[in-house]
Amino acid sequence: xxxxxATTATAGIGxxxxxxxxxxxxxxEVGFYEVHAENYLLPGGPRLRTLEQIRRxxxxxxxxxxxxxxxxVAVDEGHLRALAELVTRFEPFIVSEHAAWSREGGRYHADxxxxxxxxxxxxxxxxxxxxxxxxxxRQILIENxxxxxxxxxxDMSEAEFLAALVSRTGCGLLLDVNNLYISSCNHGFDAxxxxxxxxxxxxxxxxxxxxxxxxxxxxxxxxxxxxxxxAEAVWQLFQETVSRLGSHPVLIERDDHLPTFDVLAAEAxxxxxxxxxxxxxxxxxxxxx
Amino acid sequence: MLPDLAETQARFGAALRGDxxxxxxxxxxxxxxxxxxxxxxxxxxxxxxxxGQSLAGLYPALVAFVGEVFFAxxxxxxxxDFPPLHGHLVDYGDRLGDFLRDYAPLTDYPWLVDVARIExxxxxxxxAPELKPLDPATLAGxxxxxxxxxxxxxxxxxxLIASLYPVxxxxxxxxxxxxxxxTPSLTRHTDCQNLLVLRRDEATEFILLDSAxxxxxxxxxxxxxxxxxxxxxxxxxxxxxxEEALKFAFSCGLFVAGEYASGxxxxxxPLNNINRG
Numbered sequence: 250x251x252x253x254x255a256t257t258a259t260a261g262i263g264x265x266x267x268x269x270x271x272x273x274x275x276x277x278e279v280g281f282y283e284v285h286a287e288n289y290l291l292p293g294g295p296r297l298r299t300l301e302q303i304r305r306x307x308x309x310x311x312x313x314x315x316x317x318x319x320x321x322v323a324v325d326e327g328h329l330r331a332l333a334e335l336v337t338r339f340e341p342f343i344v345s346e347h348a349a350w351s352r353e354g355g356r357y358h359a360d361x362x363x364x365x366x367x368x369x370x371x372x373x374x375x376x377x378x379x380x381x382x383x384x385x386x387r388q389i390l391i392e393n394x395x396x397x398x399x400x401x402x403x404d405m406s407e408a409e410f411l412a413a414l415v416s417r418t419g420c421g422l423l424l425d426v427n428n429l430y431i432s433s434c435n436h437g438f439d440a441x442x443x444x445x446x447x448x449x450x451x452x453x454x455x456x457x458x459x460x461x462x463x464x465x466x467x468x469x470x471x472x473x474x475x476x477x478x479x480a481e482a483v484w485q486l487f488q489e490t491v492s493r494l495g496s497h498p499v500l501i502e503r504d505d506h507l508p509t510f511d512v513l514a515a516e517a518x519x520x521x522x523x524x525x526x527x528x529x530x531x532x533x534x535x536x537x538x
Numbered sequence: 539m540l541p542d543l544a545e546t547q548a549r550f551g552a553a554l555r556g557d558x559x560x561x562x563x564x565x566x567x568x569x570x571x572x573x574x575x576x577x578x579x580x581x582x583x584x585x586x587x588x589x590g591q592s593l594a595g596l597y598p599a600l601v602a603f604v605g606e607v608f609f610a611x612x613x614x615x616x617x618x619d620f621p622p623l624h625g626h627l628v629d630y631g632d633r634l635g636d637f638l639r640d641y642a643p644l645t646d647y648p649w650l651v652d653v654a655r656i657e658x659x660x661x662x663x664x665x666a667p668e669l670k671p672l673d674p675a676t677l678a679g680x681x682x683x684x685x686x687x688x689x690x691x692x693x694x695x696x697x698l699i700a701s702l703y704p705v706x707x708x709x710x711x712x713x714x715x716x717x718x719x720x721t722p723s724l725t726r727h728t729d730c731q732n733l734l735v736l737r738r739d740e741a742t743e744f745i746l747l748d749s750a751x752x753x754x755x756x757x758x759x760x761x762x763x764x765x766x767x768x769x770x771x772x773x774x775x776x777x778x779x780x781e782e783a784l785k786f787a788f789s790c791g792l793f794v795a796g797e798y799a800s801g802x803x804x805x806x807x808p809l810n811n812i813n814r815g
Binding site for chain 1: 540547550554561563565568569572573574576577578580581588589622623624626627628664665694737740
C-alpha cells in the first residue's frame with residue numbers, strides 16, 4: 250500500500266461528478282476529496298470505480314448525511330453495515346456524521362433536523378454514535394449543525410452538548426465554521442464563546458461553505474445553502490478558529506450552483522494558506538490504497 | 539410538561555408534513571420576533587429540495603417533458619404519498635413510474651409512465667453489481683439436445699422494457715432538448731418500441747429490439763429453457779433467426795458466467811446447431 254502524507258493544514262473539496270475529470274487529472278491545490286457516503290452506497294457501477302481511481306491518488310474523507318444519529322430510535326443497522334462496507338473499501342482518513350436527526354415513525358425526512366439540547370437527546374445521540382463507532386471499528390467525527398429554531402426543552406448550550414458527547418463516546422468533532430456562523434447569527438449567541446467551550450483536542454476537521462441571507466421584515470435569517478462562495482465573515486471566523494483550535498484538514502463544500510473546479514480549488518488554497526499562516530502545521534499519516 | 543425526544547420528533551415530522559401548530563409550544567420565541575413558521579418553512583423547503591434534486595437527477599427526460607415547475611408539484615405529491623423510508627436517496631423514486639400511472643394531472647399522457655420506466659431502468663443498470671458474463675466457448679461441448687434445455691440467468695446490469703409507445707424516441711427527443719431530427723409520433727401503434735437497457739463498460743445503452751428478439755430474451759429471462767424461448771421467438775415472427783439472437787445476447791454479455799443448467803459431454807457448439815423447430 251502506497252502511503253501519502255497529508256499535513257493537518259491540508260484543504261480539500263467536496264467531490265461531485267462534475268469534478269471527476271479534474272480530480273482524475275490531478276490537482277496540486279487539492280489535498281483530499283470528500284464524498285457523501287449515501288451517494289456511494291451502491292452495489293456496483295462506474296461511480297464506485299471512478300472513486301476508486303481517485304482514491305488511488307488522494308486521501309478521502311467520507312461524510313454521512315443520513316444515519317440520523319440523533320433520532321430517538323436506534324440507528325439503522327442496515328445503513329451501518331452498508332457504511333462499514335464503504336469504509337472498508339475506500340479506507341478514508343476521516344468518517345463523519347451530524348448532530349442531527351432525520352428518521353421518525355418509519356419515515357426519512359431529507360434534511361438535517363435540529364435536536365433539543367437535553368440529557369435525553371444526548372443519551373440517544375451518544376448511544377447511536379457509540380454503535381456506529383463499534384460497527385465501523387473506528388472513531389467518527391460529529392458535525393455541529395446549522396439551526397434555525399431553538400427548543401424550550403434545551404438545558405445546555407450546543408457547545409456544552411457537543412463537549413459532553415465527546416466525553417461520553419470518544420468521538421471527535423467536525424467543526425463546520427459556516428454552520429457556527431449561521432447559528433450564532435440566527436440565535437444571537439457569541440461564536441467566540443462557543444469556540445472556547447469546545448474541547449480543542451477533539452477537533453478533527455473543519456468545513457467551510459457558503460450560505461444565503463434571507464430577509465424577513467426587520468429580521469434576517471441565514472440559511473445553510475452551500476450554493477455560494479464562503480462569506481468573508483466566515484473566513485474571518487475561520488481565521489480565529491484556527492488560531493484558537495489549531496490546524497486541521499479543512500473542506501470547501503459546494504452542493505449547488507457548482508462553479509468550475511478551479512474556483513473551488515482556489516478557495517481550498519485560501520483555507521490552506523490561512524492555516525499555514527496561523528500555526529505551524531503538524532503532520533498526519535494517511536494510507537492511500 | 540415537555541414531551542420526550544420521540545414525541546418531539548414525531549411532532550416535528552407532523553410539522554414538516556404541514557401541521558403548523560405541531561411544534562407551537564415546543565419552541566423558544568425568536569429573539570427578533572421571527573414567526574415560528576419561517577424556520578419550519580426552511581426545513582420543509584430543504585426536504586422538498588433534497589427529494590426534488592434526487593428525483594430530477596433520476597428522471598431528466600421526465601423533467602424536460604413536464605417542465606421544472608410542474609415537476610416540483612409532482613415531487614410534492616409523490617413525496618406525500620411515498621415518503622422515503624431510508625436515507626439512501628439514490629434509491630428513492632423507483633416507484634415514480636407506478637405513481638404516474640394513476641396521477642390524475644397526467645392521465646392524458648400515459649407514455650410518460652414508460653419514459654419514467656426506462657429512466658429508472660437506466661439507473662438500475664448503472665448501479666448494478668459487476669458480474670462476469672458467460673463466455674459462449676463454455677458451451678462448446680453441449681449437444682443440441684442438451685442445449686435446448688439450457689436455462690440462462692441474466693446479468694444484473696440489463697433490463698428489458700416493452701412499451702406501446704416510441705419510448706426511446708421520446709426519451710432521446712427530451713434529452714436532446716426537443717431538438718431531435720424528428721418529433722416522435724404518438725398516434726401510430728406501429729411505433730411501439732421494445733428495449734434492452736444495458737450497462738456495457740462505463741456507459742448505459744438503450745438498444746432497440748424487434749418484437750421476436752425481445753420475446754425470445756424475455757422468455758429466457760423469465761426462466762424458459764432455450765428451446766422454449768426459441769419457439770416463442772419463432773411464434774412471434776417467421777423471420778426470427780435464433781442463432782443471431784443468441785449471438786447478440788452473448789455479444790451483449792447478457793448471461794451470467796456459471797449460471798446456467800447444462801450438459802457437458804458432447805462436442806458440438808450449440809450456436810451452430812440450434813434447431814429452428
